[in-house]
Amino acid sequence: xxxxxxxxxxxxxxxxxxxxxxxxxxxxxxxxxxxxxxxxxxxxxxxxxxxxxxxxxxxxxxxxxxxxxxxxxxxxxxxxxxxxxxxxxxxxxxxxxxxxxxxxxxxxxxxxxxxxxxxxxxxxxxxxxxxxxxxxxxxxxxxxxxxxxxxxxxxxxxxxxxxxxxxxxxxxxxxxxxxxxxxxxxxxxxxxxxxxxxxxxxxxxxxxxxxxxxxxxxxxxxxxxxxxxxxxxxxxxxxxxxxxxxxxxxxxxxxxxxxxxxxx
Numbered sequence: 001x002x003x004x005x006x007x008x009x010x011x012x013x014x015x016x017x018x019x020x021x022x023x024x025x026x027x028x029x030x031x032x033x034x035x036x037x038x039x040x041x042x043x044x045x046x047x048x049x050x051x052x053x054x055x056x057x058x059x060x061x062x063x064x065x066x067x068x069x070x071x072x073x074x075x076x077x078x079x080x081x082x083x084x085x086x087x088x089x090x091x092x093x094x095x096x097x098x099x100x101x102x103x104x105x106x107x108x109x110x111x112x113x114x115x116x117x118x119x120x121x122x123x124x125x126x127x128x129x130x131x132x133x134x135x136x137x138x139x140x141x142x143x144x145x146x147x148x149x150x151x152x153x154x155x156x157x158x159x160x161x162x163x164x165x166x167x168x169x170x171x172x173x174x175x176x177x178x179x180x181x182x183x184x185x186x187x188x189x190x191x192x193x194x195x196x197x198x199x200x201x202x203x204x205x206x207x208x209x210x211x212x213x214x215x216x217x218x219x220x221x222x223x224x225x226x227x228x229x230x231x232x233x234x235x236x237x238x239x240x241x242x243x244x245x246x247x248x249x250x251x252x253x254x255x256x257x258x259x260x261x262x263x264x
Contacts, residue, residue, distance in 0.1 A: 002212075002215060003214060003215050003218045005034050005215075006046070006212075006215040006216065006218045006219035006222070007218050007219065007222045008030065008034065008222075009027060009030050009031070009034070009046070009050065009219060009222075010050055010053070010218065010219035010220065010221070010222025010223040010226065011222045011223070011226045012026050012027060012030050013026075013027060013050040013051070013053070013054060013219075013223045013226070013227075014050075014053065014054055014057070014222060014223040014224065014225065014226025014227040014228075014229075014230060015226045015227075015229075015230045016162075016230075017051075017054040017163075017164070017223075017227060017230065018054070018164055018186065018227060018230040018231045018233075018234045019162075019164070019230050019233075019234055019246065020124065020128055020162040020164050020165025020166075020168065020169070020234075020243065020246045020250075021121075021124070021162055021165070021246055021249060021250055021253070022117075022120070022121060022124055022156075022159070022160050022161060022162040022163075022165070022250070023054075023162075023163070024157075024158075024159040024160070024163075025117040025120060025121055025159045025160035025161075025162075025257075027047065027050075028113075028114070028117050028159050028160075029114065029117060029253075029257060032114055045216070046215075046216065046219060048196075048197055048200055049216050049219060049220050049223075050219055050220070050223045051193050051196070051197065052193070052194075052197055052220070053219075053220045053221075053222075053223035053224040053227060054193075054223055054224070054227040055189075055190050055193040055194060055197075056224055056227075057223075057224050057225075057227030057228045057231060058186050058187070058189070058190050058227070058231060059190060060228060061186075061228065061231045061232060062183070062186065062187055065183070065187065066187075068081060069081045069084060069085055072084075072085075073085060086143070087141055087142075087143055087146035087184070088146070088184075088187060088188050088191065090143060090146040090147050090150060091146040091147065091149050091150035091153065091184075091188045092150060092153075092188065092191060092192055093147070093150055094147070094150040094151045094153065094154035095150060095153050095154040095157065095192055096192070096195075097154070098154045098157060099157070099196065106157055106158075113159070113261075114257050114258075114260055114261040114264075115257070115258060115261035115262075116158070116159060116160060117159050117160035117254075117257050118160065118253075118254045118255065118256070118257030118258035118260075118261060119160065119254065119258065120158050120159060120160025120161045120254075121160045121250045121251070121253055121254030121257060122250070122251060122254040122255070123160070123161060124160065124161055124162045124165050124166065124247075124250045124254075125247045125248070125249075125250035125251035125254060126247075127162075127165060127166060127169040127170075128162075128165050128169055128243045128244070128246050128247035128250065129243075129244060129247040130169070130173060131168065131169035131172045131173055131243055132241055132242075132243035132244040132247065134172045134173055134175075136177065136178050136241070137175055137176065137177055138177050139175050139176050139177055139180075140176065140177070140180060141171060141176050141180060141181070141184050145171065145174050145176060146184075148170060148174065149167050149170050149171050149174075149184070149185075149188070150188075151170075152166040152167050152169075152170040153166065153167050153188065153189070153192075160254070160257075162250070163185075163189060164182075164185050164186070164234065165243075165246065165250075167181075167184075167185040167188070168181050168182055168185045168238060168243075169243070171184060171185065172238075178238045178239055178241070179235065179238065179239045181238065182234060182235050182238040182239075183235070186231060
């Protein structure tokens with residue numbers, strides 16, 4: 001993979017990780033369009049690097065929230081910060097279970113199945129459409145809601161289902177405040193990404209030998225910068241109820257992907 005392709009895919013990952021259009025689906029489409037011929041180990045490492053970049057951009061955007069949560073936890077009291085952290089942990093459980101017991105089955109779906117990506121993008125479009133019609137409230141995410149949102153996050157491990165789109169839509173449809181739903185959605189994925197990266201590194205699944213470090217670095221920087229922009233923009237869009245635009249986009253891209261899969 002050359003530097004230009006890495007930058008393009010980095011920008012795609014950075015934007016689509018936060019915008020509700022499925023980062024995994026767009027990465028698969030991007031690789032198919034660019035003709036990515038890298039071996040599985042190289043492709044996995046590149047994907048991990050891009051996900052780390054977007055996780056880092058989330059930490060930067062929500063650094064104040066994260067510091068407040070850490071201070072609350074260190075007080076060793078049952079306060080709002082410990083409650084929020086507990087909700088984050090609860091939301092992670094479905095994805096952790098799926099990742100532990102169905103990892104091989106999931107990885108088989110990331111083999112350039114453009115038809116699957118197209119169909120799942122249509123599902124994302126439907127979710128976003130209904131979420132955009134929901135009325136805004138001041139309701140906080142409850143413990144029960146956290147688990148249901150976590151189930152949405154687990155389902156969004158399928159390529160083409162937008163993680164942010166699925167979790168924010170589910171949260172909003174449950175009657176939660178839109179801005180709080182977006183904040184919860186972005187923060188709940190950080191521990192999962194960092195945990196997955198640690199598992200891949202410690203488990204020896206990643207090979208750092210004979211890698212194009214320049215291309216990896218270019219992709220990382222592109223994903224990080226694009227992620228900073230997209231995360232900030234997405235919070236504003238959710239608050240203003242602009243999800244319908246992404247619903248239309250996902251529907252169009254989904255149909256194009258399905259047609260493309262049949263033509264090839």
